[in-house]
Structures are given as structure tokens and as C-alpha cells.
Amino acid sequence: MSPETIPSDYTIIRAARLFDGTGVAPASGQALLLKNGRIAAIGSADQISAPDGATVTFKDYGDSTILPGLVDGHTHMMAPGDGTHGDITGAEQDDVLLMRALQNARTFLHAGVTTARENGAKNRVGFSLKEGIQRGLSEGPEMVISGRPITITGGHFWYCGSEADGVEGVRSEVRKLVKEGADFIKIIATGGSTWSSKPLLPSYTTEEMTVIVDEAHRFRKLTAAHCASMQGIKNALDAGVDMIIHCVFEDETGMYEFNEPLAEQLAIAKAWVNPTLHVVQAGIDHTERIGYERGWLMNEEQASIDASKQSLETRYESVSRLIKMGVRMIAGSDSPWGAYPPGEFVKEMVALTKAGLTNTEALVTGLSHAAESIAVGNDAGTLAVNRPGDILIVGGDPTADLNALWDVKDVYKSGARVARPA
Numbered sequence: 001m002s003p004e005t006i007p008s009d010y011t012i013i014r015a016a017r018l019f020d021g022t023g024v025a026p027a028s029g030q031a032l033l034l035k036n037g038r039i040a041a042i043g044s045a046d047q048i049s050a051p052d053g054a055t056v057t058f059k060d061y062g063d064s065t066i067l068p069g070l071v072d073g074h075t076h077m078m079a080p081g082d083g084t085h086g087d088i089t090g091a092e093q094d095d096v097l098l099m100r101a102l103q104n105a106r107t108f109l110h111a112g113v114t115t116a117r118e119n120g121a122k123n124r125v126g127f128s129l130k131e132g133i134q135r136g137l138s139e140g141p142e143m144v145i146s147g148r149p150i151t152i153t154g155g156h157f158w159y160c161g162s163e164a165d166g167v168e169g170v171r172s173e174v175r176k177l178v179k180e181g182a183d184f185i186k187i188i189a190t191g192g193s194t195w196s197s198k199p200l201l202p203s204y205t206t207e208e209m210t211v212i213v214d215e216a217h218r219f220r221k222l223t224a225a226h227c228a229s230m231q232g233i234k235n236a237l238d239a240g241v242d243m244i245i246h247c248v249f250e251d252e253t254g255m256y257e258f259n260e261p262l263a264e265q266l267a268i269a270k271a272w273v274n275p276t277l278h279v280v281q282a283g284i285d286h287t288e289r290i291g292y293e294r295g296w297l298m299n300e301e302q303a304s305i306d307a308s309k310q311s312l313e314t315r316y317e318s319v320s321r322l323i324k325m326g327v328r329m330i331a332g333s334d335s336p337w338g339a340y341p342p343g344e345f346v347k348e349m350v351a352l353t354k355a356g357l358t359n360t361e362a363l364v365t366g367l368s369h370a371a372e373s374i375a376v377g378n379d380a381g382t383l384a385v386n387r388p389g390d391i392l393i394v395g396g397d398p399t400a401d402l403n404a405l406w407d408v409k410d411v412y413k414s415g416a417r418v419a420r421p422a
């Protein structure tokens with residue numbers, strides 16, 4: 001029997017609109033044919049059919065939109081997303097972190113995220129998460145993993161287990177991560193929320209970061225750098241980093257300045273920017289909720305709200321100016337880090353519209369652009385024939401209102417409809 005004659009199951013999906021993820025306006029009257037886990041055909045609903053005699057499942061979703069499964073370019077599946085500090089999460093046992101990661105990965109999938117780029121977990125948690133999902137032991141998005149972020153001794157995320165210093169130290173850490181199965185290399189270019197780190201100061205020297213990038217690229221792996229302040233962005237760009245995360249335009253004293261030459265360098269380098277806007281708002285909302293429930297706020301809580309509000313305002317300003325300069329943004333939620341719960345990726349896309357993107361552009365930052373920026377553009381983020389059947393169907397039209405993404409009708413992973421709790 002040739003492969004063509006083996007009986008196979010077909011699924012035909014139909015809805016009022018189809019958004020292919022590239023930014024082209026939604027097409028109406030379209031249908032999509034799934035076979036063997038892949039998209040076998042897309043076209044006018046009256047022309048899409050399965051061969052005679054084949055078993056077909058037919059689903060008509062009515063006033064809904066078919067789109068590619070969402071691509072979240074920045075996740076931390078081991079974290080609870082309930083306001084727990086990273087250092088507390090980082091002190092937990094690996095097996096507990098893995099159980100939580102699996103639970104979160106399911107929540108992401110049920111919310112329509114079929115591909116996620118995991119930006120750092122502790123020890124082997126990220127690797128095991130990816131393997132468990134791939135082997136069908138648990139359900140979740142396709143995982144693109146860094147394994148562990150590379151950081152200086154005592155730097156942000158040191159508790160994940162990849163502290164490395166000096167050019168030889170970082171070179172060997174990249175090789176170790178690649179050996180373990182890292183899909184990309186996450187670099188901690190400045191401090192962050194980790195207590196022993198200094199967010200306003202650069203961590204690696206440009207020399208060290210250049211070695212990390214060269215070594216990663218030699219293995220055909222992309223790099224992404226956490227940059228919570230300006231000198232870190234500068235060092236990362238000088239080193240040739242592919243993606244700048246957070247991209248905070250603050251100097252060593254915390255003073256905001258939209259540094260034009262640095263912004264131009266970003267644009268010329270064609271580096272992707274993942275600005276992680278909503279995670280800051282989620283932190284503000286969380287602390288305000290604590291104050292509301294308790295009836296009052298501690299001085300340091302109020303101070304943290306004020307500082308975050310000010311920082312968010314300047315981040316919106318810098319991101320909107322970068323967008324106007326043609327710097328390409330991608331949506332990566334950074335959830336469930338901090339107080340940003342899993343399953344709410346849409347909030348980051350909505351935040352990007354507040355920075356000046358249209359609804360369609362914001363969708364693209366979480367679809368084809370996100371996929372391209374993490375080197376899975378041939379498999380995810382766009383609906384096209386022969387690609388994996390990773391599909392999301394939502395009620396209404398997300399190009400008219402992004403909040404339509406909350407109304408998930410169905411999610412398909414590798415051509416199979418995902419069973420979700422009612």
C-alpha cells in the first residue's frame with residue numbers, strides 16, 4: 001500500500017473569517033483541511049473537501065476567526081505568577097517546579113498558545129518540560145527552550161544554575177547548554193529582580209557577551225539578552241545579540257533617557273525587541289490589590305507602585321518611539337513571572353497597541369513575527385499548507401478587538417482538537 005492509499009482521518013474547519021498570521025486582512029468564507037496532523041489545504045469553503053470515502057470530522061464555528069496558534073516569545077513556566085518573588089521560586093525543589101511548569105504549560109495551550117519560548121528555568125526543569133510534552137506525557141505548547149539563562153556569579157537568575165564568568169567560563173557554559181539540548185541562549189546582560197543582582201548595572205562585559213554570541217551562532221543558535229538598563233542594551237548590541245528583552249532606557253542612576261544613537265543602533269542591527277510591558281502593570285495591580293484587601297499599604301509597597309508606574313510610563317514612551325523608528329517588536333508575556341498569571345498572553349498584545357501598534361500589528365507580534373524571531377517561522381505563526389495543524393479559533397474578530405482572543409472556541413495541536421475544561 002502506498003502512503004496515499006492508507007485510510008486517514010480528515011478534519012474540515014470552517015469559520016466566518018480566517019487570519020493567516022502574516023498581517024493580511026482576514027479572509028471570509030474560508031475553510032481549512034487537516035490531515036495527519038498537518039494543514040492539507042486552505043481555501044474557499046465550497047472548494048475544500050476530503051477524498052471520497054474518507055472519514056471526515058466537520059466543524060463550523062460560525063461567527064468566529066480561524067488563526068494560527070499563538071506564539072508567546074517569553075515564558076517562565078516554573079513560576080506561579082501569583083506575585084511570589086523569583087528568589088523564592090528559585091529556592092524550590094526541581095520536581096515541584098517541574099510539576100508547576102507542566103500545569104502552566106497546559107494553561108497556556110488551553111488559552112491558545114501552541115508555541116512558547118521558555119526564557120529560563122532552574123537546573124533541568126526546562127529540558128524535562130520540553131521532553132515530557134514532546135513524548136506526550138503531558139500536554140502543552142511546542143517548547144523552544146534556553147534551558148537555563150547564562151548569568152554572572154550572583155547575577156539575575158543565578159539560582160537556575162548557569163553562573164559563568166570570563167570568556168572561557170561563558171564559552172564552556174554555552175557548549176554545555178547546547179549539549180543538554182538548548183534551542184537558544186538566554187544571556188543576562190544586566191541585573192534584574194534577583195536580590196543579589198543590580199538591575200541598573202551591566203553584568204557581562206562586551207568581550208564576554210561577544211564570546212557567548214559567537215559560540216551560540218557557531219551552533220546555529222539564536223541569542224536573547226535580558227536588558228534592564230541602557231549599558232546592557234549597548235553591550236548586547238555591540239556583541240551582536242539577536243533579541244533585546246525588556247529594553248529599558250534607564251542609565252546607571254535609574255534616570256530615563258531615550259538615547260537616540262542607541263535606538264538607531266537597535267534599528268540598524270535589526271535586533272528584535274521583546275518589551276514585556278504587561279508584566280510591570282501586573283505587578284502594580286497585584287500590590288494595589290493587596291492594599292485594597294488589607295485596607296492600607298505599607299510605605300515600601302506604595303513606593304514600589306509609584307516607581308513601577310513611572311517606569312512603565314517611560315517604557316511606553318520608548319517603545320512607541322522605537323516602533324516609529326521601525327524597530328521590530330515581538331510579544332512575549334514574561335508570564336507566569338512576577339504577578340502575571342499564565343493564560344493571559346492577550347494582555348501583552350493589548351499593551352503593545354497602547355504603545356502604538358494596530359490590532360493587526362499586535363496580533364502579528366504574537367504570530368508570524370514571534371515565530372520568525374525565535375527561528376520557528378517555518379512551522380508556527382502562519383497558516384499555510386504543510387505546516388503543523390496548530391490552530392486557534394476564537395469568537396468574533398480579533399483584528400477589530402483583540403479581546404476576542406479571550407473567547408477561545410477551540411485549540412488544535414498538531415491537527416488534534418485539544419479537550420479543554422468547560
Ligand SMILES: [Zn+2]
Pocket residue numbers: 074075076119334337
Ligand atoms: Zn523573563
